[in-house]
Amino acid sequence: MTLRTSLEDVLLLLQKLLRAEQILDVLYFATSVKVNFALGGKNMIRSLIVFRASIVGLIAALGLCISGAALADWAPKKPIDFVIMAGKGGGADKMARLMQSIVEKHNLSSKPLVPINKPGGSGAEALIHMKQKQGDNHTIMVTLNSFYTTPLRQPSLDVDISTFTPIGRMAEDTFLLWVHVDSGIDNVDDFVAAAKAAGNGWLMAGTGKGQEDQLLTTFLNQAYGLDIKYVPFKGGGDVAKQLAGQHCNSTVNNPSEQLGFYEAGTTKAIAAFTPDRLPLFPDAPTFRELGKDYVYFMQRSVVGAPGMSPEAEAYYRNVFAQVYASDEWQEYMAKKSLRGGFLTGTALKSYWAGEKAIHQTMLEGIGEI
Numbered sequence: 001m002t003l004r005t006s007l008e009d010v011l012l013l014l015q016k017l018l019r020a021e022q023i024l025d026v027l028y029f030a031t032s033v034k035v036n037f038a039l040g041g042k043n044m045i046r047s048l049i050v051f052r053a054s055i056v057g058l059i060a061a062l063g064l065c066i067s068g069a070a071l072a073d074w075a076p077k078k079p080i081d082f083v084i085m086a087g088k089g090g091g092a093d094k095m096a097r098l099m100q101s102i103v104e105k106h107n108l109s110s111k112p113l114v115p116i117n118k119p120g121g122s123g124a125e126a127l128i129h130m131k132q133k134q135g136d137n138h139t140i141m142v143t144l145n146s147f148y149t150t151p152l153r154q155p156s157l158d159v160d161i162s163t164f165t166p167i168g169r170m171a172e173d174t175f176l177l178w179v180h181v182d183s184g185i186d187n188v189d190d191f192v193a194a195a196k197a198a199g200n201g202w203l204m205a206g207t208g209k210g211q212e213d214q215l216l217t218t219f220l221n222q223a224y225g226l227d228i229k230y231v232p233f234k235g236g237g238d239v240a241k242q243l244a245g246q247h248c249n250s251t252v253n254n255p256s257e258q259l260g261f262y263e264a265g266t267t268k269a270i271a272a273f274t275p276d277r278l279p280l281f282p283d284a285p286t287f288r289e290l291g292k293d294y295v296y297f298m299q300r301s302v303v304g305a306p307g308m309s310p311e312a313e314a315y316y317r318n319v320f321a322q323v324y325a326s327d328e329w330q331e332y333m334a335k336k337s338l339r340g341g342f343l344t345g346t347a348l349k350s351y352w353a354g355e356k357a358i359h360q361t362m363l364e365g366i367g368e369i
Contacts, residue, residue, distance in 0.1 A: 083130065085127065086207065133305035145299060146212075164305070166345055168348065174278060176253070177191065178251045178253055179191065181268050244267060277289075
């Protein structure tokens with residue numbers, strides 16, 4: 001038995017254990033903490049699926065043990081296109097470029113990763129590009145939740161996300177409600193009063209249409225009886241700049257997107273869409289604390305083109321398992337308030353299926369599909 005065969009057998013066993021873990025998660029999904037989301041006069045129940053079991057960490061650690069000899073039957077023959085389905089400066093872009101730097105620093109790939117931003121059409125540009133790369137072993141992509149919402153909103157794209165190669169979920173990102181420090185707003189009560197007074201003149205800048213930021217804006221409108229106008233931009237970096245320049249009234253940026261302006265004293269977070277307060281923003285209460293039990297995360301995953309060879313898939317899984325386990329990535333997750341364990345293979349596809357179903361219900365509730 002070869003080293004590669006032995007490791008594949010262990011990985012297969014771990015994947016089976018992950019599927020068993022997910023069965024438990026599904027039970028938890030049905031019975032645990034529930035999030036009420038008023039949609040068209042009805043309450044939609046959204047529960048959190050959390051994959052932080054130690055078995056996930058074991059898979060990441062095992063990736064570090066797979067030697068070059070074990071994967072010697074495939075290696076990239078040219079630079080690897082690293083597609084980012086969002087604009088420059090946003091959370092997805094920053095993470096992709098950090099991952100690229102970690103791969104380069106530790107010589108994790110024999111060929112470089114080349115970041116390519118494709119933000120058009122709320123990620124449709126990137127999804128079409130990947131679909132057209134069927135069978136390509138040199139194209140991978142960083143995803144966000146538009147991986148679910150854009151195919152649902154634009155069925156004419158004929159994109160089936162289950163056909164994409166599940167390389168690895170690197171993290172789940174968090175969201176906060178942000179305002180400018182000169183707004184006179186110190187808490188959600190102030191925010192609601194100001195937004196009600198402004199009516200449709202209150203502007204919420206966000207990334208894309210029918211994506212995460214618009215879903216969160218809809219929650220605020222329905223939970224507090226507001227009429228906030230949502231204004232889409234191509235990336236979270238642009239969105240953060242809109243608030244810093246006082247060209248909008250609020251945003252729901254990820255921490256990494258607003259952190260620079262926050263540290264400069266230009267913007268501030270007044271509430272978090274998380275189960276517990278984020279250590280980086282201890283003064284921002286959760287909406288759960290404020291009586292609105294709403295929690296929302298965004299996946300940060302790496303996927304391969306549909307039809308990628310098993311050998312190439314194994315190569316990239318090994319690369320990104322090592323990225324996930326690196327000190328640099330773990331420090332970034334802590335600094336930017338990220339969470340979640342490394343998921344890959346069948347477990348990652350099951351995670352996608354669950355999240356897609358949740359987002360379908362959300363989009364139906366706001367009339368986007």
